Amino acid sequence: RTMATAARKSLTIGLIPADGIGKEVIPAARTAIEALGSDIPTPKFVDLIAGFETFTRTGVALPEETVEVLKNDCDCALFGSVSSPSKKVVGYSSPIVALRKILDLYANIRPVVSVSPNPNEPSKVDMIVVRENTECLYVKQEQLTVGEHGKEARATRLITERASTRIGKMAFELALARPRKHLTVIHKSNVLSVTDGLFRESIRAIPLQDTRFEAVTVAEQLVDSAVYRLFREPQIYDVMVAPNLYGDILSDAAAALVGSLGVVPSVNAGDEFVMGEPVHGSAPDIFGQGIANPVASIRSAALMLRHLGYIEAAKRIDNAVDSVLREGQLLTPDLGGTAKTREVTEAIAKRI
Amino acid sequence: RTMATAARKSLTIGLIPADGIGKEVIPAARTAIEALGSDIPTPKFVDLIAGFETFTRTGVALPEETVEVLKNDCDCALFGSVSSPSKKVVGYSSPIVALRKILDLYANIRPVVSVSPNPNEPSKVDMIVVRENTECLYVKQEQLTVGEHGKEARATRLITERASTRIGKMAFELALARPRKHLTVIHKSNVLSVTDGLFRESIRAIPLQDTRFEAVTVAEQLVDSAVYRLFREPQIYDVMVAPNLYGDILSDAAAALVGSLGVVPSVNAGDEFVMGEPVHGSAPDIFGQGIANPVASIRSAALMLRHLGYIEAAKRIDNAVDSVLREGQLLTPDLGGTAKTREVTEAIAKRI
Ligand SMILES: CC(C)[C@H](C(=O)O)[C@@H](O)C(=O)O
Ligand SMILES: CC(C)[C@H](C(=O)O)[C@@H](O)C(=O)O
Numbered sequence: 001r002t003m004a005t006a007a008r009k010s011l012t013i014g015l016i017p018a019d020g021i022g023k024e025v026i027p028a029a030r031t032a033i034e035a036l037g038s039d040i041p042t043p044k045f046v047d048l049i050a051g052f053e054t055f056t057r058t059g060v061a062l063p064e065e066t067v068e069v070l071k072n073d074c075d076c077a078l079f080g081s082v083s084s085p086s087k088k089v090v091g092y093s094s095p096i097v098a099l100r101k102i103l104d105l106y107a108n109i110r111p112v113v114s115v116s117p118n119p120n121e122p123s124k125v126d127m128i129v130v131r132e133n134t135e136c137l138y139v140k141q142e143q144l145t146v147g148e149h150g151k152e153a154r155a156t157r158l159i160t161e162r163a164s165t166r167i168g169k170m171a172f173e174l175a176l177a178r179p180r181k182h183l184t185v186i187h188k189s190n191v192l193s194v195t196d197g198l199f200r201e202s203i204r205a206i207p208l209q210d211t212r213f214e215a216v217t218v219a220e221q222l223v224d225s226a227v228y229r230l231f232r233e234p235q236i237y238d239v240m241v242a243p244n245l246y247g248d249i250l251s252d253a254a255a256a257l258v259g260s261l262g263v264v265p266s267v268n269a270g271d272e273f274v275m276g277e278p279v280h281g282s283a284p285d286i287f288g289q290g291i292a293n294p295v296a297s298i299r300s301a302a303l304m305l306r307h308l309g310y311i312e313a314a315k316r317i318d319n320a321v322d323s324v325l326r327e328g329q330l331l332t333p334d335l336g337g338t339a340k341t342r343e344v345t346e347a348i349a350k351r352i
Numbered sequence: 353r354t355m356a357t358a359a360r361k362s363l364t365i366g367l368i369p370a371d372g373i374g375k376e377v378i379p380a381a382r383t384a385i386e387a388l389g390s391d392i393p394t395p396k397f398v399d400l401i402a403g404f405e406t407f408t409r410t411g412v413a414l415p416e417e418t419v420e421v422l423k424n425d426c427d428c429a430l431f432g433s434v435s436s437p438s439k440k441v442v443g444y445s446s447p448i449v450a451l452r453k454i455l456d457l458y459a460n461i462r463p464v465v466s467v468s469p470n471p472n473e474p475s476k477v478d479m480i481v482v483r484e485n486t487e488c489l490y491v492k493q494e495q496l497t498v499g500e501h502g503k504e505a506r507a508t509r510l511i512t513e514r515a516s517t518r519i520g521k522m523a524f525e526l527a528l529a530r531p532r533k534h535l536t537v538i539h540k541s542n543v544l545s546v547t548d549g550l551f552r553e554s555i556r557a558i559p560l561q562d563t564r565f566e567a568v569t570v571a572e573q574l575v576d577s578a579v580y581r582l583f584r585e586p587q588i589y590d591v592m593v594a595p596n597l598y599g600d601i602l603s604d605a606a607a608a609l610v611g612s613l614g615v616v617p618s619v620n621a622g623d624e625f626v627m628g629e630p631v632h633g634s635a636p637d638i639f640g641q642g643i644a645n646p647v648a649s650i651r652s653a654a655l656m657l658r659h660l661g662y663i664e665a666a667k668r669i670d671n672a673v674d675s676v677l678r679e680g681q682l683l684t685p686d687l688g689g690t691a692k693t694r695e696v697t698e699a700i701a702k703r704i
Contacts, residue, residue, distance in 0.1 A: 084542035084574065088549050094542055137509060142546035150513035151554075153547040157489060157509055161502035188597070190436035190446055194494035195505040197440050202503075222436065224604040225633065231583065231608035245540070249601060252576040256583035281577065 010042045011308075014070050014077035014275075018051035018095065020282025021292035022080020028294030028345040029078050029276070029301040032317055035352040039313040040305065046074060050095040052083040062095035067102055070273070076304050077275040078297065079268075081282040093140070099275070100133045105268035106163060107170045108133040108247060109303070110279055112254040112264055115325045125257045127237040128178075130171040131247025132199075133268055135163050138244045159195040159243060164202035170269075171241035172206055172213040182238035184219045186226050186246050199243055227253050251279055260334040262293025263325070265300035267307055274307045276300030286333075293332040294345045295321055320351035362394045363660075366422050366429035366627075370403035370447065372634025373644035374432020380646030380697040381430050381628070381653040384669055387704040391665040392657065398426060402447040404435040414447035419454055422625070428656050429627040430649065431620075433634040445492070451627070452485045457620035458515060459522045460485040460599060461655070462631055464606040464616055467677045477609045479589040480530075482523040483599025484551075485620055487515050490596045511547040511595060516554035522621075523593035524558055524565040534590035536571045538578050538598050551595055579605050603631055612686040614645025615677070617652035619659055626659045628652030638685075645684040646697045647673055672703035 013033070017026040033043050048066040055061040061082075070077055082096055099105070108131035114123045141156040175183040185203050187196035200220065207213040221229065223246045229236060230250065234257050242250055255261040261280040268275045278296030286292060298321055306314035324330055330347050331337025365385070369378040385395050400418040407413040413434075422429055434448055451457070460483035466475045493508040527535040537555050539548035552572065559565040573581065575598045581588060582602065586609050594602055607613040613632040620627045630648030638644060650673055658666035676682055676699050683689025684696060 082542075086572075088541070088545060088553070093545075097543060137540075138543055140543065142544065144546050144550070147512070150517075151550055152510065152512045153550040155509040155511075155544055155547045157507040158504065159507075160499070160504045165502075188489075189440070190434075191449060191490060191492065192494065192507055193440060193445075194496050195507045198496070198503055198505040201440070220438075224600045227579065227601055228604040228608050228613060231605070248576045249579055252580040253583070253605065256580050261580060 008041045008075065010044050011040055011076070012044045012046060012074045014046050014048050014074040016048045016050050016066065016077060017080040018282070019053050019083040020081055020284050020287040021280075022051070022082070022282055024287070024290065024292045024341050025278060025294045025297035026078055026080045028341060029297040031345050031349050032298040032320075032352060033301050033305075035349040036313050036316060039316065040310050048077075050082075050099070052085060052092065055089075055092050059091070061092055062098050067099070070099075070103065076273065076308060078301060078304065079275055079277040080297070081278065081280060083282040083284060096277070097138055097140070100268050103268075103270060103273050103275070104134070105270040105273060105275055106132065106134050107167055107269045108266055109170075109174070109269060110247075110251040110254075110264065110266040111303070112251065112258055114258045115322050117326065119322070119326065125234050125254070127234070127254060128174055128239045129247055129251040129254060130167060130174060130239060130241045131251060132163055132167040132242065132244050134244070135159060136244030157192075157195055159199050161198060161202045164199045165206065168203035168206045168241060169210075171203070171239055172210075172216055175216045175239040176213065178238060180238040181216045182219065183216050184221055184226070184237055184240045186221055186223050186240055186242035186250065188223050188246070190222060196243065203241060223250070226250065230254060230257070255279060260293060261296070262332060262334040263295040263299070265296050265303050267300065267303045269307055274304050276304035290340045290342060291333050292341050293334050294341050294348070295325070298345070298348060316352050320348045323351055324348050360393045360427065362396050363392055363428070364396045364398060364426045366398050366400050366426040368400045368402050368418065368429060369432040370634070371405050371435040372433055372636050372639040373632075374403070374434070374634055376639070376642065376644045376693050377630060377646045377649035378430055378432045380693060381649040383697050383701050384650045384672075384704060385653050385657075387701040388665050388668060391668065392662050400429075402434075402451070404437060404444065407441075407444050411443070413444055414450050419451070422451075422455065428625065428660060430653060430656065431627055431629040432649070433630065433632060435634040435636060448629070449490055449492070452620050455620075455622060455625050455627070456486070457622040457625060457627055458484065458486050459519055459621045460618055461522075461526070461621060462599075462603040462606075462616065462618040463655070464603065464610055466610045467674050469678065471674070471678065477586050477606070479586070479606060480526055480591045481599055481603040481606060482519060482526060482591060482593045483603060484515055484519040484594065484596050486596070487511060488596030509544075509547055511551050513550060513554045516551045517558065520555035520558045520593060521562075523555070523591055524562075524568055527568045527591040528565065530590060532590040533568045534571065535568050536573055536578070536589055536592045538573055538575050538592055538594035538602065540575050540598070542574060548595065555593060575602070578602065582606060582609070607631060612645060613648070614684060614686040615647040615651070617648050617655050619652065619655045621659055626656050628656035642692045642694060643685050644693050645686050646693050646700070647677070650697070650700060668704050672700045675703055676700050
């Protein structure tokens with residue numbers, strides 16, 4: 001899953017803060033990467049725009065140029081967060097959903113890990129949500145018609161064997177590399193027997209093709225019961241693989257187990273490109289106060305570097321974050337503290 | 353919302369235990385109703401079959417006769433739980449999903465309430481999930497095709513103005529009757545701008561037609577963030593209204609807040625009929641041991657009676673349940689105790 005790194009002299013990283021606190025936390029991630037020094041090729045940052053604000057200003061949420069620069073000039077990218085309009089806005093469509101599709105970033109990998117009080121103790125919560133990132137209801141094929149009883153809207157939920165198999169393989173690889181080697185397939189095939197049936201079958205078929213994966217124990221959960229059990233017995237989960245929308249909900253739910261959405265990172269990964277993205281949203285309620293938690297973005301940078309093969313650099317970032325969180329002196333308000341984004345970022349950068 | 357009760361001399365209640373622990377908890381609900389004595393018209397119980405076991409035996413999951421008896425002879429019903437096949441089974445389709453549609457039980461009302469240690473203290477968790485019960489992905493319109501890259505499956509997600517408006521009205525009525533008068537509309541219109549956009553708009557339009565509802569404060573949450581906040585700040589919710597699948601997931605998630613799915617009741621309600629149903633599943637892992645929690649079913653009976661207008665009878669059941677739970681001497685294993693279904697049921701019946 002890691003992309004060849006040997007030849008790189010410099011690392012070009014696209015930065016797309018987008019809306020709200022994205023603008024406060026993406027600079028923090030940049031600071032963390034800069035603190036790495038020679039552990040990675042010299043980073044070059046490219047500032048790119050997208051988001052609802054960009055839409056309001058220019059009429060386009062995801063400018064052509066942003067996509068072209070990402071495709072042609074960048075080795076990887078970091079995305080902040082987008083604001084959702086509070087009313088329907090004609091012509092607006094989420095740029096993050098579009099980017100995932102355009103760059104074929106088919107896997108959304110979301111590790112949810114708690115920091116244990118003692119560095120030698122295992123984390124109480126330690127799971128990875130592997131979310132399919134290109135289809136399900138996110139294909140956005142919707143129609144509106146007017147029938148006898150008023151308006152009727154229909155959306156298509158697409159599940160393909162190809163996408164289910166490739167996300168499944170990614171999940172099996174991740175599970176295989178972990179001590180427990182346990183994979184839970186999330187679906188709702190008791191209602192969606194065809195679409196979720198295909199998702200389930202495609203994933204179940206993978207170890208038959210690649211016998212390495214026979215070492216992974218496979219379990220299943222219906223999505224409703226999966227969320228319930230997530231709260232009651234989080235320890236039953238190791239790696240979870242889910243269609244797009246269930247993965248979206250599950251990863252937010254899991255974030256509640258580790259104190260805050262403000263600490264949960266992700267990468268959107270494809271075979272050609274990787275883009276880090278904090279799991280949290282644009283948080284308009286706290287934007288501008290300088291109190292957004294930078295941890296999710298900083299960890300997303302680490303995850304992105306790990307995906308590119310810079311394992312040691314990623315570890316240095318994660319260890320610095322763990323150490324600051326464990327100490328508990330500098331925490332942003334979402335974690336019960338009073339620290340500012342800047343203070344937390346500086347403390348982490350210093351320990352990198 | 354209550355159906356005319358004056359003329360009834362007896363109350364005919366269809367009992368459909370269906371699969372697994374449904375067979376253990378529906379008899380418990382019957383015991384509780386029988387304990388009410390003359391508070392309600394003489395109950396007459398009609399045993400009906402449905403479920404995966406029925407399918408295995410007869411080839412039909414929901415026999416015609418069950419539907420006919422419910423429609424023609426019953427005033428209301430109680431449904432247990434259905435097992436989901438662990439592999440795809442040709443011809444099988446969930447009887448509960450079918451019943452909701454056939455009987456037009458368009459509202460799934462799921463109150464999630466914790467029992468406070470002291471009867472005079474308010475409950476810490478006290479919310480109602482109002483789930484649309486007839487459409488969304490539950491219309492089960494699915495197709496399988498074979499394309500260039502293998503199988504492709506598509507499901508239709510249907511959201512209509514009519515169904516969104518009627519579930520919205522139900523939610524407004526429920527919110528209006530509660531002290532806080534607060535309603536949260538759950539959607540994902542940042543991705544599903546047409547379908548969830550229609551859901552949101554239809555509900556937002558209701559107070560413009562019926563000014564009584566102006567007394568209700570309306571808020572909104574994206575479903576992913578709604579689940580997250582449910583765990584962090586359950587007190588922000590009073591009544592929630594959601595499309596079918598989100599409501600399914602949210603109500604299971606909320607159940608984790610009150611100790612166990614084994615205590616969360618629901619009714620499937622339409623304008624003509626009401627069917628109580630515990631929110632839990634058939635729990636094959638504990639079926640047959642006599643340790644299933646009867647509380648969800650007993651409370652579902654109370655909710656059903658309340659919906660029919662037998663408020664005092666419903667209160668007597670709920671008070672008896674509260675008192676047994678508060679005492680904490682007789683709890684089933686899901687609540688950390690060692691009591692049997694029978695013991696809990698008897699204790700509750702005695703206090704009714
Ligand atoms: C902003 C929104 C479109 C997005 C999603 O639903 O994927 C977000 O919730 C996420 O999880 O990254
Ligand atoms: C059994 C299943 C079809 C059902 C549903 O999804 O509605 C159940 O989860 C529920 O919540 O009643």
